[in-house]
Amino acid sequence: MARLVLSECCGLAPLRLRAGRGAIAAPAPPAALSAAALPRGPAAAAIHRDWALRVSAPTRLASAVDEGDRRSAAPGGEEAAGGVFDPGAPPPFGLAEIRAAIPKHCWVKDPWRSMSYVLRDVVVVLGLAAAAARLDSWLVWPLYWAAQGTMFWALFVLGHDCGHGSFSNNPKLNSVVGHILHSSILVPYHGWRISHRTHHQNHGHVEKDESWHPLPERLYKSLDFMTKKLRFTMPFPLLAFPLYLFKRSPGKKGSHFNPSSELFQPNEKKDIITSTASWLAMVGLLAGLTFVMGPIQMLKLYAVPYLVFVAWLDMVTYLHHHGHEDKLPWYRGKEWSYLRGGLTTLDRDYGLINNIHHDIGTHVIHHLFPQIPHYHLIEATEAAKPVLGKYYKEPKKSGPLPLHLFGVLSESLKQDHYVSDTGDVIYYQTDKKMT
Secondary structure (H helix, E strand, O other): OHHHHOOOOOOOOOOOOOOOOOOEOOOOOOOOOOOOOOOOHHHHHHHHOOOOOOOOOOHHHHHHHHHHHHHHOOOOOOEOOOOOEOOOOOOOOOHHHHHHHOOHHHHOOOHHHHHHHHHHHHHHHHHHHHHHHHHOOOOOHHHHHHHHHHHHHHHHHHHHHHHHOOOOOOHHHHHHHHHHHHHHOOOOHHHHHHHHHHHHHOOOEOOOOOOOOOOEHHHHHHOOHHHHHHHOOOOHHHHHHHHHHHHOOOOOOOOOOOOOOOOOOHHHHHHHHHHHHHHHHHHHHHHHHHHHHOHHHHHHHHHHHHHHHHHHHHHHHHHOOOOOOOOOOEEOHHHOOHHHHHOOOOOOOOOOHHHHOOOOOOOHHHHHOOOOOHHHHHHHHHHHHHHHHHHOOOOOOOOOOOOHHHHHHHHHHHHOOEEOOOOOEEOOEOOHHHO
């Protein structure tokens, strides 16, 4: 039951030119998305079997896809017949047009700048731990847990950038830094990198997406009431990530630690063995520190911040794809494309946390072009907005702390329960018994 209680957090699928619209299985509310995608099969494998996660659409491919998008878009592109914006309609632009709007320097990766963020975060993590251990006050520990858990999350984001190859152009540097950062917070670097690649490759696809994808109606209705309650009741969804690493998502098989898992290609076994060994080394280090310092001290210094980090990861990744005030479509079949799936992604404002977690909330452009370094995402997004038009959903402005997002998360868990088993452009539906 536990597998079905929690979803996961954190991939390119075949690029198909549109061939006419499929059935719409739920009312089309206001929001936005559209078409263009990437390669698959041996060609895609050749591109992506690298240390770094290379998901940016090749220019030569983007032009062909863009042309297909323009041919399939209805007159008026964004607008339905009545002049109302249709979030499930193909956009009147393609990936190449978005790419062309982004300044060239936004694509430049500066390894020294990237390493400066690593140094900053590591110094803060060590400083917080030293201060908390020295003060050892129950007035301080809750503040430490919140701050250190947030910094663990910041380390994760930098490791995530290593996996995408946006950290630097040096695959070995990306791999070494990524392993150190992710292993330190008990994340298997290559295992997670590869499953996250699958997420980017299939974002917005009902069946093929890897993370936080909807439950089909038939699967949802097969669950007992208590399982549903746990799956959609706080705080359980915020504890999903560790379970996901071992068991993957509901309806999917595989482990991020097993080199023979169906998550991975045969030529990726060495990578998975390396990452699993690094993860085990960190577990051994933590066990040794627990023996030296005592379990209570390690619980306070590491275990509680780890749970805060997990909650950050689950909340942020969930809200990247859920919770907009207007329902957003999910796709399957010929209606899905890399561009349309990517446009279902949402930007979020986290107030003062934006800088701390490396602007991961600026997520739409990241999903379309994950090779752009995080420190250029805001500028790239501003440059792309005129092209995206209504397909870009402006995030609600946050106060110093993003407390409003807890309400957004809660409302989404009350409303976004399942999607229809049929139809190629579909929307979340609500189980009235759960509200």
